[in-house]
Amino acid sequence: MFGRTSSPDANRLSVxxxxxLLALAMTSLFDIQEGVQGIQLPGIxxxxxLNLRFLAILLALGLTATGMDWMLRSHPLLADxxxxxxxxxxxxxxxxxxxxxxxxxRGGLWWLAFGIGSLLLILVFLAEYxxxxxxxxxxxxxxxxLTALSLAMFLILSIALRYALARLIxxxxxxxxxxxxxxxxxxHLYLPGQWKYAWAAGASIVCVQLAAGLHYxxxxxxxxxLILLGSLYAIxxxxxxxxxxxxxxxxxxxxxxxxxxxxxxxLFVA
Numbered sequence: 001m002f003g004r005t006s007s008p009d010a011n012r013l014s015v016x017x018x019x020x021l022l023a024l025a026m027t028s029l030f031d032i033q034e035g036v037q038g039i040q041l042p043g044i045x046x047x048x049x050l051n052l053r054f055l056a057i058l059l060a061l062g063l064t065a066t067g068m069d070w071m072l073r074s075h076p077l078l079a080d081x082x083x084x085x086x087x088x089x090x091x092x093x094x095x096x097x098x099x100x101x102x103x104x105x106r107g108g109l110w111w112l113a114f115g116i117g118s119l120l121l122i123l124v125f126l127a128e129y130x131x132x133x134x135x136x137x138x139x140x141x142x143x144x145x146l147t148a149l150s151l152a153m154f155l156i157l158s159i160a161l162r163y164a165l166a167r168l169i170x171x172x173x174x175x176x177x178x179x180x181x182x183x184x185x186x187x188h189l190y191l192p193g194q195w196k197y198a199w200a201a202g203a204s205i206v207c208v209q210l211a212a213g214l215h216y217x218x219x220x221x222x223x224x225x226l227i228l229l230g231s232l233y234a235i236x237x238x239x240x241x242x243x244x245x246x247x248x249x250x251x252x253x254x255x256x257x258x259x260x261x262x263x264x265x266x267l268f269v270a
């Protein structure tokens with residue numbers, strides 16, 4: 001039964017949002033190269049540029065995780081419980097928002113990305129707070145919204161990495177982490193109280209294998225992102241259907257339809 005409603009403490013939400021957005025804005029203010037360090041791997045040397053913009057992103061990630069925990073502690077149902085499950089998507093959202101902000105040059109497009117990202121981040125904060133209580137009248141909408149936002153964040157990250165021509169050694173870990181977190185959180189929302197680590201790991205591995213295969217193809221960033229998004233959604237949706245006891249023949253229908261639609265769009269998009 002849905003009947004109760006609750007909203008986060010306005011002061012905590014304001015402080016959290018302002019702190020994270022300030023840290024993200026610093027990615028444009030700072031552009032001082034501090035030096036280049038490298039990691040020597042077998043057969044490959046990986047240079048790593050260290051600058052204040054990168055440190056600002058790390059600061060934003062830390063502020064998101066700690067600030068989200070601080071805000072959730074004001075909820076009566078989470079006073080003495082773990083908030084780990086509610087930290088995954090906000091932290092991932094901050095990471096994904098920071099990718100285009102780091103890549104794009106200063107200008108109108110950067111501010112557009114900053115504005116859209118800020119709005120998405122606030123929506124994630126509010127939705128995560130709303131789904132703490134399953135009897136919250138906003139729970140169904142918040143749960144569906146978080147699932148949609150998490151998939152959208154994965155699409156944005158895939159497009160941004162492709163646009164930046166990220167090397168495979170950078171592309172694979174980031175997509176693996178993002179796909180795992182998105183699939184795990186989506187399945188937890190579909191199946192309350194259950195953590196399907198095996199399914200999430202399988203979905204993320206399939207996605208990064210596909211990404212590795214497509215890395216050297218002449219695909220536009222949007223095509224690349226839509227292909228990966230279709231694969232991740234299809235596997236996650238199939239896992240949900242099977243875990244709910246739906247027969248395999250019926251369970252594959254919706255995932256195959258969505259996969260076909262997204263891949264068809266990727267085929268014809270400019």
